[in-house]
Amino acid sequence: MPLVEINFDGLVGPSHNYAGLSLGNLASASHAGEVSYPRAAALQGIAKMRHNLGLGLVQGFFAPLPRPNPVLLGALGLHAIDESDAAQRRLRAAAWSASSMWTANAATVSPAPDTADGRCHLTTANLVTMPHRSQEWPDTVRQLRLAFADKAHFAVHDAVPPCFGDEGAANHMRMCAAHEAPGLELFVYGRTGGAFPARQHEQASRAVARLHGLDPARCLFIEQSGEAIAAGAFHNDVVAVANERVLFTHEQAFAEPDATYAAIRAKLPAAEIVVVPASAVSLAEAIKSYLFNAQLLTLPTGEMGLVIPLEAWEMPSVRGWLEGHIASNGPIRRVLPVDVRQSMANGGGPACLRLRVVADPATVDPRFLVDEAKLALLERVVAANWPEQIDPVDLGHETLAASVIAARNALLADLDLAELA
Ligand code: SUG
Numbered sequence: 001m002p003l004v005e006i007n008f009d010g011l012v013g014p015s016h017n018y019a020g021l022s023l024g025n026l027a028s029a030s031h032a033g034e035v036s037y038p039r040a041a042a043l044q045g046i047a048k049m050r051h052n053l054g055l056g057l058v059q060g061f062f063a064p065l066p067r068p069n070p071v072l073l074g075a076l077g078l079h080a081i082d083e084s085d086a087a088q089r090r091l092r093a094a095a096w097s098a099s100s101m102w103t104a105n106a107a108t109v110s111p112a113p114d115t116a117d118g119r120c121h122l123t124t125a126n127l128v129t130m131p132h133r134s135q136e137w138p139d140t141v142r143q144l145r146l147a148f149a150d151k152a153h154f155a156v157h158d159a160v161p162p163c164f165g166d167e168g169a170a171n172h173m174r175m176c177a178a179h180e181a182p183g184l185e186l187f188v189y190g191r192t193g194g195a196f197p198a199r200q201h202e203q204a205s206r207a208v209a210r211l212h213g214l215d216p217a218r219c220l221f222i223e224q225s226g227e228a229i230a231a232g233a234f235h236n237d238v239v240a241v242a243n244e245r246v247l248f249t250h251e252q253a254f255a256e257p258d259a260t261y262a263a264i265r266a267k268l269p270a271a272e273i274v275v276v277p278a279s280a281v282s283l284a285e286a287i288k289s290y291l292f293n294a295q296l297l298t299l300p301t302g303e304m305g306l307v308i309p310l311e312a313w314e315m316p317s318v319r320g321w322l323e324g325h326i327a328s329n330g331p332i333r334r335v336l337p338v339d340v341r342q343s344m345a346n347g348g349g350p351a352c353l354r355l356r357v358v359a360d361p362a363t364v365d366p367r368f369l370v371d372e373a374k375l376a377l378l379e380r381v382v383a384a385n386w387p388e389q390i391d392p393v394d395l396g397h398e399t400l401a402a403s404v405i406a407a408r409n410a411l412l413a414d415l416d417l418a419e420l421a
Helices: 026-030 038-054 070-075 086-096 137-147 202-211 226-230 257-267 283-289 316-327 372-385 398-414
Strands: 004-010 058-062 107-110 120-124 154-157 172-176 183-189 219-223 240-243 246-250 272-276 295-298 304-309 332-338 354-359
Touching: 004 038, 004 295, 038 058, 038 304, 038 332, 038 372, 058 137, 070 086, 107 172, 107 354, 120 137, 120 202, 120 354, 137 154, 172 240, 172 246, 183 202, 183 257, 202 219, 219 257, 240 295, 257 272, 283 316, 316 332, 372 398
Parallel strands: 004 058, 120 154, 183 219, 246 272, 304 332
Antiparallel strands: 004 354, 107 120, 172 183, 240 246, 295 304
16 A cells, blocks of 8 residues: 555543643633533544544554653652642642644655655654653654554654654644655754743754654754744644645744745645635634644545634634635645544643654554454443542552553453553
8 A cells, every 4th residue: 555644643642631731721721620520521532433444544553651650750759649649649640641642743654755764753742841741752653663563664763852842743834745755854843931831852853853753954943933832822733734735734833934835835846725814713713712633634535625614614714714615625635523522621732633644554563554354442431440530639549540540441442551550
């Protein structure tokens, strides 16, 4: 089979909860302390996978990481928690976080046509800015090395050194004539100094480009606008998304938008840049609705479809803009709303939940690819084992911990993924 785009969605883990851990992520902050519904959350994610599989696209998944994470708790000397200490309770919540569901932050991916050695390169993201996310990468890299074990076709790199924050594909876009053609890779970084952290360091992006053996002439390093970070765009994929020749972006996404568009057009003359003006959808509305945290997909018909969260479809300004775009024959031909509300309440839309890998599916470990039968199996395992709800005050309870651990073990057993246990 030729190279195709495969979307690997993170299965929402059984410890999914709202602990308010992500400064600068407005959804995470505003839902802090609420009761979460891990079973419903995972079923919503599986329904999204089924939706996209039904469009005729190749779909994969990654398993949740071990939580509560004994490695993090042990390294922090937190074998026992002083319940009167808020900082200790917060660190415990970090060890319980199901944040690996947002696989757009698992790694940065450069497909084979872009790299010097003709292999697909993946660099695991160190996610160092947020303590609860910084624990992910050692387990993530294990899983990536299993899924992409075929060394003739893949190279999986460890994370770049923690002095430079790297948030993976959420700050990386690839534009090309077609997925299987050489691409222009766009690395978007932030500059520190604002009210909220800039999670992606320019030097991390540059290191990834070097590790992947990219041609410097086919890379652009673009500064994210400080305004966007301050408004809650903690990752670039909250305000922009690209697919093949199309870049779909809010006008306030980049520090120097006109220079950015010109640089893209100079390197990829076929580029179509669709800019949503603030006069149509304000930055605040874009971030609240997650219009851009969408999956811009090339459908088997050759048309592009935009998988958006229901929240975006329900916002009048966003819906108005999308309807106008379709009516005026813009490059996005279909709008496909999906319900991922449980993930959205923690700041994770349809695009956060997936890692794009352009590859021949035959070169991927088939345990990580899904068909209808695999999705039905995932649903059965989730329905039988995932907690129905978690109140954040219950994090740390032994019975809850035991059920979360047992749920993941049941998944790994049923999917024949014992190596990840
Ligand atoms: O890193 N939320 C995630 C959301 C990640 C979204 N990913 C992309 N944009 N690609 C984050 O901020 C919230 C966890 C909590 O508060 O319990 C959280 O980690």
